[in-house]
Amino acid sequence: MNERFAERMSDPEVQSDTKTLGDFTRIYCNAHHRDRVRQPLESDAATLGVYGRRQLVLCAECAGHLRYGEKRLAYCPKDPKPFCSYCDSHCYSAEEAAWQRQMMRYSGPRSALHGYAIAGIRHALVGRAARKEHEARMRADSASSENGTDG
Numbered sequence: 001m002n003e004r005f006a007e008r009m010s011d012p013e014v015q016s017d018t019k020t021l022g023d024f025t026r027i028y029c030n031a032h033h034r035d036r037v038r039q040p041l042e043s044d045a046a047t048l049g050v051y052g053r054r055q056l057v058l059c060a061e062c063a064g065h066l067r068y069g070e071k072r073l074a075y076c077p078k079d080p081k082p083f084c085s086y087c088d089s090h091c092y093s094a095e096e097a098a099w100q101r102q103m104m105r106y107s108g109p110r111s112a113l114h115g116y117a118i119a120g121i122r123h124a125l126v127g128r129a130a131r132k133e134h135e136a137r138m139r140a141d142s143a144s145s146e147n148g149t150d151g
């Protein structure tokens, strides 16, 4: 693990998003991959204790996706880190983005039922705020190209 990873993981926002991603991945893997060999996750974030005392037991595939996500969150070039869904950087590969969208679509609505209510609700609220901000920015862009502002 390099120092930058550890440093960024100490940021509460990055840490909380990583934990949420881990929780969601666990819900997804529990539902879809029970027939696979599943082991406690070994990753940099797990080593740092980001996921808490409870071990994340995942199949190799989900563990791989989560490790990829950990790195994307930790090495996000933007500070503060924006809400990933509404970020224009697209730092995920197309394949990983597709997997995560599918996983989130399954686990997001179910997270509240699995005792992750706070993370799930926070996720929804932050998502809504980010979408509004995104829409406002789009509106502002088109408005400023139509008429000048005289603040």
Ligand SMILES: [Zn+2]
Pocket: 028, 029, 030, 032, 033, 058, 059, 060, 061, 062, 063
């Ligand atoms: Zn899995």
